[in-house]
Amino acid sequence: MQLVHSPASPFVRKVRACLIETGQQEDVTLKDVATTALDVAEDARAGNPSGKIPSLIRPDGPALYDSRVITRYLADRAVKAGGVDLYPESRIWEVLTLEATADAIMESAVLVVYESRLRPPEHRSEDWIEAQWSKVAHSVKAVNDRWMSHLAGPLDMSHIAIGCALGYLDFRHEARGWRKGNDALDDWFAVFSTRPCMAETAP
CATH class of the missing domain: 3.40.30.10 (Glutaredoxin)
Structure with a gap:
């Protein structure tokens, strides 16, 4: 493949x-x-x-x-093949919802990059950029406030998705400071980002 x-x-x-x-x-x-x-x-x-x-x-x-x-x-x-199940049926709706939240963070963060880098300055909309970032910020806050018990559980695909989303915020939007007010998620990511799957795929 x-x-x-x-x-x-x-x-x-x-x-x-x-x-x-x-x-x-x-x-x-x-x-x-x-x-x-x-x-x-x-x-x-x-x-x-x-x-x-x-x-x-x-x-x-x-x-x-x-x-x-x-x-x-x-x-x-x-x-x-007898391997790990990243979409366990016992909590499938939680996994899919949290993965969708991670994807929404990534989508909006990528769109901010597109607007800032690809659109000519005279056509760039700061209001649109801030609207996209608001989606990122609210989603990150929701994960910090509502989903830490899930992230503390056994590994599933939502953990990987959230890890990649936060890694992208560090990669492209570090100055925005997503960690402020999200201490629990910051602590979780500090540990999760050391996993081989994260270390080996860091941009």
Whole structure:
């Protein structure tokens, strides 16, 4: 299988971390593409007609996208091989909801980068940037206030997704200081970020 990817993408990182946690790194080769929202690489469209990354190209079926579809596929594949279950049925709705929260953080954080870097200064909207950041800030606060008991439990895909989301905030938006007022989440991330799946995929 091939993972169409760019190493700076937090969504790609989530998939790569999933591969490491489920021991499937050797089953997937990385196909690096240079693509942007304004200049989509044809290699990116090979796996996803929209050109978004990541996508997983399989020899025995159609390519899979987006990241949540890919990680669910990889997790199912791992379970069938007797490996760890990152989407345990006993708490599946919590896992999926927290993963969706992480993806929302990443989506808004990426859009802030796009607005700041890709749009000409004369067309840039600071109000739009702040509106996107508000989504990030409220989501991070919700995780800190409501989800720490879940994050303190056994590893599942939502842990990986939140870890990648917070890592992206450090990577692209460190000056925003997401840690302020989120001490519990800060403490959790300090430990989680040392896991091999995080250390090996850091942008």
